[in-house]
Amino acid sequence: MKKIAIIGAGPGGLSAGMVLVTKGYEVHVFEKDDRVGGRNQRMDVSGYQFDLGPTFLMYLEILEDVFKEAGENLRDHLELIQLDELYKLRFNDVTFNMNKNKEKNYLMYEEYQKGLGDAYVKWYQAQEKKLKLAAPILKKPFPNYTHFFRKDVLRMAPYVHPLQSVYKNLSKFSKNEAFIHSLSFQAKYLGMASYKAPSLFTILPFLEHDLGLYHVKGGLNQISEQMAKIIQAKGGHLHLNTPVEEILVKDQKAYGLRISNETHLFDEVIINADFAYAMDNLVSQDNLKKYKKEKLAKKKYSVSTFMLYLGLDTILDINHHEIIFSKDYESYLKGLMNDELIDDFSLYVHNPSKTDPSYAKDGHSSLYVLMPVPNVASTIDFENRKDELTQKAIKLLNQTYGIKIEDHIVAKKVITPNDWQKNHNVYLGAVFNLAHNLGQMLNRRPQNKFEEIDHVYLVGGGTHPGSGLPTIYQSALILKNYL
Structure with missing residues (x-):
């Protein structure tokens, strides 16, 4: 039985742990904090409860897939509440109440400016087609440029407009600024401005409008809490208050971890810590070329x-x-x-x-x-x-x-x-991780099977497919291709 170490009990690490322990691996999750979740953890402030970080839950099917891979039903572990009103957007001259009901959104836009409702419908239809083509690509590894020649990637190419920003793409449907901003502010989920984010990410608001937004009773932190319970119930090991000091490497192959100045041997190591932090602090610079400190410093961050x-x-x-x-x-x-x-x-x-x-x-x-x-x-x-x-x-x-x-x-x-x-331990405090510009996406993003050191894998927002809870969960599912 392979012995697997996971560094960090964030959403990516816990998802990977839950899936891998179900496959029969001996799983050890190491977390520096006194609780699980990472930026998805529960926080108590004098008796008031908060989610430390993420509060939007969308594209629920990916989280459902993670639980299915672990032989579990998501709704057996979490109480999910679908929000009728997605969110209220307060602009200087208008307030939009976005609804899960698309007809209501149509009427709201049309009331604000004649023709905006039709622009919304056209936008919606275009994103529907884009997501259908993009989703399978984001669910697979993308380790090198040859993957651009896969049939599924070539089919999507005409709909992506790689040199076009989210803002510019939306302006094709209407020049109304409130309309554009109401369907592009989601670029900030990636830590980017809409005029910088690639047009692929117009699928983010579409996911909200098409599939809805959910709240988890007790907070989104409960997802991580329940994952941790499942890992332990299936025989996995959770080590809280246990910071990892170093990933041990010989001949460019990881063989264990250093914890409290002691060596712990493992067959595989999965990094869920913030990627740039991990490269800076957990890996010897002698074992790195592409991600040495000076090269990391030149990358774009959110x-x-x-x-x-x-x-x-x-x-x-x-x-x-x-x-x-x-x-x-x-x-x-x-x-x-x-x-x-x-x-x-x-x-x-x-x-x-x-x-x-x-x-x-x-x-x-x-x-x-x-x-x-x-x-x-x-x-x-x-x-x-x-x-x-x-x-x-x-x-x-x-x-x-x-x-x-x-x-x-x-x-x-x-x-x-x-x-x-x-x-x-968030590098530069960039909570949305490496920026999602074209030079840092797909094959140009750190890969799920880490390219510099054998037996090391990446999950979380710093690897493919990217930042945000759904893609972080997906990064754990992508490990199926390697482990």
């Missing part, structure tokens, strides 16, 4: 996030998901990509207590506020500007919702890009 986790003594009458757009959204995005902090910023607001009372005690709520900001490479002094950014975010919430939110804050936690880097 933006970061400035986070507020607020425990309130009230429940705001707002949607489960809301986005407050800056007045000049295009200028804001350009500033973000140029490592600038702009006063006219946008916020994502997660109000799960509207849907799920388990987050806080009766009459109270947990409010999650995310401000996209440049990563640590920007040299912005986030620590000294922490209070300033907090007050600016609260001011925008007050202006938007007509409330003095500071009068209702019972508990508060702030996470800056520096915190992501220092406390969560």
Whole structure:
């Protein structure tokens, strides 16, 4: 029986562990924190519960496939709630209530501007065709350029427009800025601006509109919690509070891990730690060529996030998901990509207590506020500007919702890009990992079967297919081709 080590109990590592332990491997998952989940972990702030990171659950079929591979039914382990209203998008001159019902979305757009409903239908039909062709490609390994000549890739080519951005692709359907931004803000899931993200990623909003968004009772962290329980129930081993110090390599072949200055032998090693962090800290530079420190530093990385986790003594009458757009959204995005902090910023607001009372005690709520900001490479002094950014975010919430939110804050936690880097081992605090530009996708992204060292594999947002929960889960399924 092969003995497999997994570094990191994030969504990718736990998915891989759950599948591999079901196949009969001896699986050991090593996690530096006192709980599972990585950036998908549960966080308690004075009794108020939060998801540390991801809050959007889409493309549910991939997560269902992970559980099926482990011989399990997803719904036997998690209580899933489909959201009728996907999210509320608050622009300067209009508010869009996006719905899982496409007819309602059509009417909403048409009411705002005649012809926008038809533009929405045309956009929807184009994405339907694109996803049908793209999905099989993203579910397979893409280790080298020869894969561009596969039949499935060639069939998709006419629909991808590789040199076109998400923004430009959407502008073919309408020039209305609110329309474009309402179907392109999802590029920020990749840590990119819509005018930079490749047009392939117009499938992201389509997935939300076509298949819907889900909430998991107790938070998305419960996915990781349940995966960990399944791994242990099937005989796998979970080692919390156990940071890995080094991947041991001889003749470019991994043979184990160094933990607490002791050698532990393994047949295979799966890295779920942040990719760039792992290359910088867990692998000897003597064993690397393509991903040495100086080469990693030249790669493109996503933006970061400035986070507020607020425990309130009230429940705001707002949607489960809301986005407050800056007045000049295009200028804001350009500033973000140029490592600038702009006063006219946008916020994502997660109000799960509207849907799920388990987050806080009766009459109270947990409010999650995310401000996209440049990563640590920007040299912005986030620590000294922490209070300033907090007050600016609260001011925008007050202006938007007509409330003095500071009068209702019972508990508060702030996470800056520096915190992501220092406390969560996120390279540069770039929470969405390596950027998803064409030079860092498909065969140009670090491969699931790591190309530099034998017996090493990658899962998570830094490998193929990319960042975001569905693709992270898929990265674990891709390992089936190798293990």
